[in-house]
Amino acid sequence: MANSVNIELTVALSAERGVIRQFARRKLALFGLFLVVFTVFSAVFAPYLTGFDPNDQMFDGLTLHGAPMPPGGQFMLGTDLLGRDLLTRILYGARTSLIIGVAANGLALLIGTIVGVTAGYFRGWVGSMLMRLTDLMMAFPALLLAICLAAIFQPSLWIVALVIAIVYWVQTARVLYAETASLAEREFIAAERTLGAGHMRILLKHILPHLMPTIIVWGTLGISTTVLLEATLSFLGVGVQPPTPSWGNIIFENQTYFQAAPWLVFFPGLAILTLALAFNLVGDALREILDPTQRGRD
Amino acid sequence: MIGYFLRRLVQSLLILLGVSIITFVLLYWLPADPVRQIAGRSATAQTVENIRQQLGLDQPLWVQYWRYLTGLVQGDLGRSYLQKTEVSTLIASRLPASLLLMAGAIFAELLLGLSMGIVAALRRSTTMDQSLMIVSFIGVSAPQFVVGLLLLYVFAVQLGWFPIGGYGTFSHLVLPSITLGILGSGWYSRMMRSSMIEVLRQDYVRTARAKGLTRLRVIFRHALPNAILPIIAMIGIDIGIFMGGIVVVESVFGWPGIGQLAWQAIQRVDIPIIMGVTLVSAIAIVIGNLLADLISLMVDPRIRTEL
Numbered sequence A: 001m002a003n004s005v006n007i008e009l010t011v012a013l014s015a016e017r018g019v020i021r022q023f024a025r026r027k028l029a030l031f032g033l034f035l036v037v038f039t040v041f042s043a044v045f046a047p048y049l050t051g052f053d054p055n056d057q058m059f060d061g062l063t064l065h066g067a068p069m070p071p072g073g074q075f076m077l078g079t080d081l082l083g084r085d086l087l088t089r090i091l092y093g094a095r096t097s098l099i100i101g102v103a104a105n106g107l108a109l110l111i112g113t114i115v116g117v118t119a120g121y122f123r124g125w126v127g128s129m130l131m132r133l134t135d136l137m138m139a140f141p142a143l144l145l146a147i148c149l150a151a152i153f154q155p156s157l158w159i160v161a162l163v164i165a166i167v168y169w170v171q172t173a174r175v176l177y178a179e180t181a182s183l184a185e186r187e188f189i190a191a192e193r194t195l196g197a198g199h200m201r202i203l204l205k206h207i208l209p210h211l212m213p214t215i216i217v218w219g220t221l222g223i224s225t226t227v228l229l230e231a232t233l234s235f236l237g238v239g240v241q242p243p244t245p246s247w248g249n250i251i252f253e254n255q256t257y258f259q260a261a262p263w264l265v266f267f268p269g270l271a272i273l274t275l276a277l278a279f280n281l282v283g284d285a286l287r288e289i290l291d292p293t294q295r296g297r298d
Numbered sequence B: 001m002i003g004y005f006l007r008r009l010v011q012s013l014l015i016l017l018g019v020s021i022i023t024f025v026l027l028y029w030l031p032a033d034p035v036r037q038i039a040g041r042s043a044t045a046q047t048v049e050n051i052r053q054q055l056g057l058d059q060p061l062w063v064q065y066w067r068y069l070t071g072l073v074q075g076d077l078g079r080s081y082l083q084k085t086e087v088s089t090l091i092a093s094r095l096p097a098s099l100l101l102m103a104g105a106i107f108a109e110l111l112l113g114l115s116m117g118i119v120a121a122l123r124r125s126t127t128m129d130q131s132l133m134i135v136s137f138i139g140v141s142a143p144q145f146v147v148g149l150l151l152l153y154v155f156a157v158q159l160g161w162f163p164i165g166g167y168g169t170f171s172h173l174v175l176p177s178i179t180l181g182i183l184g185s186g187w188y189s190r191m192m193r194s195s196m197i198e199v200l201r202q203d204y205v206r207t208a209r210a211k212g213l214t215r216l217r218v219i220f221r222h223a224l225p226n227a228i229l230p231i232i233a234m235i236g237i238d239i240g241i242f243m244g245g246i247v248v249v250e251s252v253f254g255w256p257g258i259g260q261l262a263w264q265a266i267q268r269v270d271i272p273i274i275m276g277v278t279l280v281s282a283i284a285i286v287i288g289n290l291l292a293d294l295i296s297l298m299v300d301p302r303i304r305t306e307l
Helices: A002-025 A029-042 A086-122 A124-139 A142-152 A157-168 A170-184 A185-196 A199-236 A246-257 A263-290 B004-028 B034-039 B043-055 B059-075 B087-122 B126-142 B145-156 B168-201 B203-210 B215-232 B234-253 B258-267 B271-299 B300-306
Strands: none
Touching: A002 A029, A002 A263, A029 A263, A086 A124, A086 A157, A086 A170, A086 A199, A086 A246, A086 A263, A086 B043, A086 B087, A086 B234, A124 B004, A124 B271, A142 A157, A142 A199, A142 B234, A142 B258, A142 B271, A157 A170, A157 A199, A170 A199, A185 A199, A185 B258, A199 A246, A199 B145, A199 B215, A199 B234, A199 B300, A246 A263, A246 B145, A263 B126, A263 B145, B004 B059, B004 B271, B034 B043, B034 B300, B087 B126, B087 B168, B087 B215, B087 B234, B087 B258, B087 B271, B126 B168, B145 B168, B168 B215, B168 B234, B203 B215, B215 B234, B234 B258, B234 B271
């Protein structure tokens, strides 16, 4: 018994090392990882990276005519319509994006895994009820549903995360459903059952470990989608509410002025693009490394 | 085969019924009171009550839903609270603009995506291939509203090549179409690349080459048509993504489609319009999925035998 645990552990460890080694060989993946670390660093150390307060409407933050200051000089990326330092707001906005991206995506992943695995493992009427529910969710225009939901609840950071999770769990559920259904028919699961293992044991010890690669890949790629969804909701004004800075609502607040002050759209937009791109690059590399069907393609 | 499609059709109708129930219940829970919006700030309690009764909003939820559903099967989507117009008329007047925009987006994403994918596949493992794939990653990671605003700034404000917004001529269509299509072009280029690589590996391509056909002829006459097939079916799936995207793109470009109609209705709590647009979008998505299946069936005879 102890021996077999040991072997399993060694196998798991060497597999992990293999993943890290393969990951380290991909320049694009490393670049993506660097961007993620960079954004997390900016978000965590925001107060130390800037001398301004994100909500300070500075008197010298506007020109004599009351227009926002262009990039350069005292304010590196310029100021917004209310004379607040744009760089500072973008740095603090990284917190919003990361919190929502990770929380919404984590919740969506949790719901998706529970629904997908339950439906795929138990089948029967529970399974088909759950899968009909995902069919139903697929027929909703996700963004429209999210906007409606966000308008129903008073939007706050956590409500926005919840709304995004509610519209975004379906994809994960469908993928995991298919994988669980095919796993559940394999001999080793039938063998476990014959040996008298309960459902919980089979699910947690045998099914879930096999689904981990898929969950990791979808979890990483999903953050990119949830970050974009949050930005879009905030841009429409139904996401994170000002004065809490979010990359989407910075553009929302300043878009009427964007022809005269394009940096107010460009820099926050670049930030959104960078973070979404980072998670896409990392997730795509993980998919190629972890998904055996992708192996040997390139 | 016909049995399969009948089953899918019934399933689709049930899905639409489900969508209508969920949307109705959600909107019923809306904290903003639509009657207050209609009556205005200065209305007396009596007027508010009268309007509520008139619209049947004092009835229990299931009575309201039943009334809505019986209207729906007769093609009646109700009346807008604020504009006093039939919702079906409003949607019918806005739908052509949205369909035009989507057609433009499909054209843009196919043009950009397929050409990028083909070039990347033919120049596989070169710097060209790698840069094109980075571009495709940027395409799928770019928020539509930012792309839209930047395109507007560069090509409309600075260069003056296109109008800043609005609807009517071909030049109005260009920027919104690209904005809506850029996400899909990212996906298509990646799919097209792997599909093309797969096809180029096939024996019949080698045979065609060995027969003495030129490289270009083999690529365009033999490889390309086969590589495109699996991608065509994806266009059906795109409709669902577009239905969300048009809310953003139409509001950035002032495009008078159902996306803007929905967005304005959400802001004014005009529930019948929100219901109507959600249902129309759901119908479009369901049709899109059915089409995708149908095209896959026509294109790939292997699936047909499995049914």
